[in-house]
Amino acid sequence: MAKSIVKELQPRDVEILKGLYDFRALSTEQIMVYYHISKWYTYKKLSALRNSGYIITTPIKGYNPNQCRQGNYHRITETGIACLRKQGYSIERRAYDLRVRIRHLPFLFMTNEILMTLRQSNWEVQDSRDAKKQHNLNRGVNIQGIVKNSSDKEFVLYSFLENTSIKNVEKIASEIAMHKFRDYLFICRGGGSFQSIINRFKDSDEVVKSQSFKVFPRGLGKDYLTAFEGSEKKFNSYLEKVLKPKLFFKTSFKSRKVFKGLNQVVSHNGEEKYLVNLLDSDLVKIYNIKRYRKEDFGMDGRKVLVVTEPNLKAIHQNLLESVHHVDFIEVTQGEIKAAHNNLKMEE
DNA sequence: TACCCCACGCGGGATACACT
DNA sequence: AGTGTATCCCGCGTGGGGTA
Known part of the structure; x- marks a missing residue:
């Protein structure tokens, strides 16, 4: 059977070429997921692009250590770049510059x-x-x-x-x-x-x-x-939504002293606490919590409420072992993923 | 022609077993 | 124990069949 080639360049073909130009090398799976193409059609599309000389394909080695067949990865060729240029993209690099060791x-x-x-x-x-x-x-x-x-x-x-x-x-x-x-x-x-x-x-x-x-x-x-999106604000509104009425954010509160990094007061089970979200394991936040010493707590009275993930809890506890006025609440990765999907649905 | 899906082939590590 | 051989298994991707 004759090798299939690209008959008419589709918008998605151009996007794939652009992606290969931007990212230098992409695996079959990455292309499949990122461009929302069905599994088998991805293969088909890629082989057409390959047969037409737009891309070059090489087997992946050494990415998944305990697997022999790890799939192929693809790079754009000079022909592919010429094609992008024809589509009106400003192109500075040559295929040679995009090679990967x-x-x-x-x-x-x-x-x-x-x-x-x-x-x-x-x-x-x-x-x-x-x-x-x-x-x-x-x-x-x-x-x-x-x-x-x-x-x-x-x-x-x-x-x-x-x-x-x-x-x-x-x-x-x-x-x-x-x-x-x-x-x-x-x-x-x-x-x-x-x-x-x-x-x-x-x-x-x-x-x-x-x-x-x-x-x-x-x-x-x-x-x-x-x-x-790395935004505490977005996270906070999520947290408030799933934990109400046990937890809500205080907009006005009094403090005799301002403690760095502790600027979010919540009411948790009726008790005022400083909320610190450690789902990002932010070492700056951890440093700040540790600076809120026993004496400070004695004076201020608010505990620190840390948001953690079940798999990270031990590590977080270990990092904060010197601080005793800390409570933990857990949010799982699965819940985060579900929250994301729900937000997407609402859009 | 663009797209989607299935059956199967293929390669080679992992595993099991036999032989020295 | 160490080496050689057969088999399994897993996941990738081709060829071909299908739909709009």
């Missing part, structure tokens, strides 16, 4: 997955190259991208696979010490790297100098960031 591929896949997921909800994303270019950063820095939510807050993104070397973490620490950003987002694929990031940065100078320093396991990160 094999060792780098797993990192790229993971980061792309995050960037694409965020771009689908209300985030603006910049990949590492764009981010470095715009902020005049050395091309060797490990920044994986910069993401901006709907309230224009910008986070610097770092992502990690299962394990990460001490050397790598230290390199990132020195980058953070050096540059001027204040908000950070760390996304970790495995518990190993999650724990190493937490251990390295808890109570560190880097955290003290930051406004936020959020550390997520990959799945929770994707669900949380798409559901609430």
Whole structure:
């Protein structure tokens, strides 16, 4: 049978080519999910694009360590780029500039997955190259991208696979010490790297100098960031909705002293407490809670009510073990995901 | 022609078992 | 125990059949 080629370029074909140009490499699955194409038609579409010379396909190796067939990934060719140019896109890079080193591929896949997921909800994303270019950063820095939510807050993104070397973490620490950003987002694929990031940065100078320093396991990160866009306001209104009447937010309250990071008072089971949402495992928040000392609590009288996730609770408790005036409430990842779907339905 | 779906083939790690 | 061989299993993706 003759090989199928692209007869008429569809809008979606162009989008796929644009995606490959932006993200440099995408797996079959990523294309399938991101462009909402049925499984088998994705294969068909991709093979037509391939046969027409727009893309080049290579098997993935080393991404899923315990699986032999890990699927293919695709990159755009010079022909594909010419095609984009014809469609009116301003194109600066050549196919040669978009090639990916094999060792780098797993990192790229993971980061792309995050960037694409965020771009689908209300985030603006910049990949590492764009981010470095715009902020005049050395091309060797490990920044994986910069993401901006709907309230224009910008986070610097770092992502990690299962394990990460001490050397790598230290390199990132020195980058953070050096540059001027204040908000950070760390996304970790495995518990190993999650724990190493937490251990390295808890109570560190880097955290003290930051406004936020959020550390997520990959799945929770994707669900949380798409559901609430990293906005405490959106999260708070969700929380109030699901927990009423047990919990509601106080708009006016008196304090003899203002404690940094403790600016949200709630009434929980009839008791006034400071609410801190730790679903993002923000190390700045943890630092602030720890500075609310026993004497402060004695004077103020409000406990801290921490929102945690069942799988992270032990870690959070451990981080806060020196603080005794803390209560926990749990929100599961599943509930976050469901909240997101519900919000989508309402739109 | 664009799109969707199913059956099956394929590759190779994992596992089980036999043999030395 | 260590090595060789057969089989299973899993998930990817092609070929072909189908619909609007």
